Amino acid sequence: MLLATLDDGTRDGRLVIVSEDHVSAVKAACANSLLEALENWKECEPLLRRQAATVASNTDGRFAFDPHAASAPLPRAPQWLDASAYRTHSELVAQAWQIPNPFNDSIPLMYQGASDDFRPAHGPSYLPDESHEIDLEAEIAVIVDDVPLGVSSEAALRHIKLVMLANDVSLRAFGPAEFKAGFGFIQAKPSTVFSPWAVTPDALGVNWAGGRFHGPVSVHVSGAWIGSPNARHMAFSFGDLIAHAAKTRRLRAGTIVGSGTIADPDRNAGSATLAEVRAVEKINYGDPRTPFLKFGDRVSIEALDATEKTIFGRIDHPILRSA
Numbered sequence: 001m002l003l004a005t006l007d008d009g010t011r012d013g014r015l016v017i018v019s020e021d022h023v024s025a026v027k028a029a030c031a032n033s034l035l036e037a038l039e040n041w042k043e044c045e046p047l048l049r050r051q052a053a054t055v056a057s058n059t060d061g062r063f064a065f066d067p068h069a070a071s072a073p074l075p076r077a078p079q080w081l082d083a084s085a086y087r088t089h090s091e092l093v094a095q096a097w098q099i100p101n102p103f104n105d106s107i108p109l110m111y112q113g114a115s116d117d118f119r120p121a122h123g124p125s126y127l128p129d130e131s132h133e134i135d136l137e138a139e140i141a142v143i144v145d146d147v148p149l150g151v152s153s154e155a156a157l158r159h160i161k162l163v164m165l166a167n168d169v170s171l172r173a174f175g176p177a178e179f180k181a182g183f184g185f186i187q188a189k190p191s192t193v194f195s196p197w198a199v200t201p202d203a204l205g206v207n208w209a210g211g212r213f214h215g216p217v218s219v220h221v222s223g224a225w226i227g228s229p230n231a232r233h234m235a236f237s238f239g240d241l242i243a244h245a246a247k248t249r250r251l252r253a254g255t256i257v258g259s260g261t262i263a264d265p266d267r268n269a270g271s272a273t274l275a276e277v278r279a280v281e282k283i284n285y286g287d288p289r290t291p292f293l294k295f296g297d298r299v300s301i302e303a304l305d306a307t308e309k310t311i312f313g314r315i316d317h318p319i320l321r322s323a
Contacts, residue, residue, distance in 0.1 A: 001052045003162060004197040005034055005071045007120070012036075013071045017048060018197050019056040022313070025065035026055050034074055034198075038253040041145045041161060067313050072118035072194035073164055074143065074254060080115035080192065082139070082168060082258035083108050083241050085234040089263035089276055096279035108236045108244045111184040113168075113192065115256070121196040123317025125169050125299075133172035134293035134319060136221070137261040138272035138301045140213045140231050141166040142238050143198060147251035156242035157211050159251075162198035165217065165312045166258055167301055169193060172275060172292065192258075195301075196313035207305060211237030215311070217262050219272050220300040221293065226277060227270020229262045231303075272301075295321045 004025065005013035012033035016025040030047040031037035037044045055062065084090060087103050094101035102109060119125060127134055143162040151159070174188035201208045207215045216228040236244075241257050262272040271277045278288030293299070301315040 001200040001203055002197045005073050006069055007071045013075050017052045017055050018065050024062050026061045035254045038145055067196040068122050070196045071120050073198040075118055077115040077254045077256050078252040079255040080113040081245050082113050083110045084260035085236045086263035087235045088265050089261050092279045096282040108241055113189050117191045119191045119193040121315045124320045126320050126322040128322050135170045135172050135274045136299045137168040138217050138219045139166040139168055140259040142257050144255050145253045147246050149250050151243055151246045153239040153243040157239040164198040165195035167193040167315050195315055211239040215303055217303045222297050229264030229269045229272050231262045293319050
């Protein structure tokens with residue numbers, strides 16, 4: 001089942017069910033918004049699935065689906081918890097800049113990001129200044145229903161209701177000072193961009209196993225290939241990440257949990273962030289050669305299945321100067 005949110009002028013948008021061929025959609029009958037559906041998932045899910053089964057063939061209420069009319073699946077959320085679950089990424093950055101590697105095999109790295117103003121797949125991302133070292137981070141993200149305090153990693157997997165792509169836009173110039181302060185990122189993390197629709201785990205088929213998305217995620221900047229790392233290499237599953245976040249508190253329905261920058265031990269697969277590209281260049285050549293993003297650059301992130309069909313839709317947005 002594929003769910004999207006159309007921008008209807010309200011803060012939470014209008015929930016729609018997208019056909020398997022991504023051509024058409026219908027408005028959800030059980031809830032106006034995705035957040036409302038998640039908060040009542042037990043009652044709403046069967047009704048959504050019933051509509052999803054007939055969206056391609058039932059002409060009653062069906063309309064052409066335009067990804068450019070979509071907001072982020074959740075335009076705002078109760079929480080945005082972003083992790084760093086890929087060991088390779090941490091190792092490369094630590095090696096390049098000769099800093100301690102913060103990665104811990106027992107405890108996931110995670111911070112609470114801004115969840116009040118997510119951006120649609122087509123953006124744009126409005127940012128203040130190129131000197132802030134604008135970067136992209138391609139990630140997998142999941143959306144949960146209500147998660148109880150103290151949930152186990154295994155039980156946490158049952159609370160994952162939707163999976164999507166994210167570009168965790170980052171301003172690297174602010175990162176070191178905020179990281180050193182020890183209170184998490186604020187200025188280093190502007191609004192995150194999400195794929196045009198989210199997918200239920202069962203609809204991912206072989207691309208979903210062990211609480212991880214299995215498959216390459218391709219990243220381009222202004223048409224230039226940056227990488228297609230396979231997302232399966234998470235050292236912690238999404239079950240582990242959710243259990244970590246819920247160790248001392250409940251997670252409310254609509255909470256989004258991110259994987260952190262996708263990274264692949266196979267260096268031929270490239271990277272999902274310019275910070276890693278630059279780290280590899282520093283290791284190989286002594287200095288980074290690839291610049292950070294400039295105004296006018298376009299970021300593209302997409303995952304395809306074995307038949308070359310897009311799974312979450314394409315993130316494809318420009319980087320522009322804010323007014």
